[in-house]
Amino acid sequence: TQLLEQSPQFLSIQEGENLTVYCNSSSVFSSLQWYRQEPGEGPVLLVTVVTGGEVKKLKRLTFQFGDARKDSSLHITAAQPGDTGLYLCAGRAGGSYQLTFGKGTKLSVIP
Amino acid sequence: ETGVTQSPTHLIKTRGQQVTLRCSSQSGHNTVSWYQQALGQGPQFIFQYYREEENGRGNFPPRFSGLQFPNYSSELNVNALELDDSALYLCASSLDPGGRLGANVLTFGAGSRLTVL
Numbered sequence: 001t002q003l004l005e006q007s008p009q010f011l012s013i014q015e016g017e018n019l020t021v022y023c024n025s026s027s028v029f030s031s032l033q034w035y036r037q038e039p040g041e042g043p044v045l046l047v048t049v050v051t052g053g054e055v056k057k058l059k060r061l062t063f064q065f066g067d068a069r070k071d072s073s074l075h076i077t078a079a080q081p082g083d084t085g086l087y088l089c090a091g092r093a094g095g096s097y098q099l100t101f102g103k104g105t106k107l108s109v110i111p
Numbered sequence: 112e113t114g115v116t117q118s119p120t121h122l123i124k125t126r127g128q129q130v131t132l133r134c135s136s137q138s139g140h141n142t143v144s145w146y147q148q149a150l151g152q153g154p155q156f157i158f159q160y161y162r163e164e165e166n167g168r169g170n171f172p173p174r175f176s177g178l179q180f181p182n183y184s185s186e187l188n189v190n191a192l193e194l195d196d197s198a199l200y201l202c203a204s205s206l207d208p209g210g211r212l213g214a215n216v217l218t219f220g221a222g223s224r225l226t227v228l
Contacts, residue, residue, distance in 0.1 A: 004153075041221050041222075042203070043201070043219050045217065048216070088153050088154070090153075090154075096167075097144075097159050097166065097167035098156040098159075099146075099156060099217070101146075101153030101155070103151070104153050
């Protein structure tokens with residue numbers, strides 16, 4: 001069974017601070033995605049990373065896929081209250097239709 | 112272009128009852144996946160439907176079943192409800208079943224929140 005461990009589970013920071021969220025596994029994934037989910041909504045895709053060592057930037061968000069394709073990180077610069085939400089990482093093993101999700105990191109950005 | 116719509120948004124059932132949840136996929140998408148998200152957890156894959164057939168299943172018992180219709184909409188049926196079935200049930204549609212490297216971008220609906228008493 002493939003598992004994705006996310007840390008921290010909860011994070012409460014002040015507006016303007018930087019933060020990093022981690023997603024780790026002992027398994028190799030062919031691709032890894034990050035989603036953000038707000039209360040009462042479904043997850044919304046932020047990014048897909050495919051190549052080991054890949055770095056993608058989305059405005060103030062930077063996503064990295066580990067060289068061995070077993071881990072990933074999400075870094076947010078100068079967090080804003082609008083960044084508040086549940087951040088989920090999800091991995092797909094090669095040839096599999098199934099996405100394996102982590103439990104998520106619940107982020108609160110205080111104005 | 113409409114997104115993924117799910118119904119009902121909330122429902123309450125008692126143990127032993129049966130429930131049917133419905134999902135309309137995003138326009139142009141032919142594949143539907145269902146996920147269960149318990150409180151404080153990430154979504155767990157239930158199964159996927161493509162061309163009206165189940166083509167992938169997670170670790171869920173047979174009392175979880177589904178259908179896909181010719182218009183690509185889908186239903187999730189759960190029989191003999193248990194308390195642990197209380198969760199948010201998410202439907203996601205995609206352009207294809209995926210499994211290829213980097214493919215299969217999922218669009219999720221807002222979910223159906225099921226409470227089993």
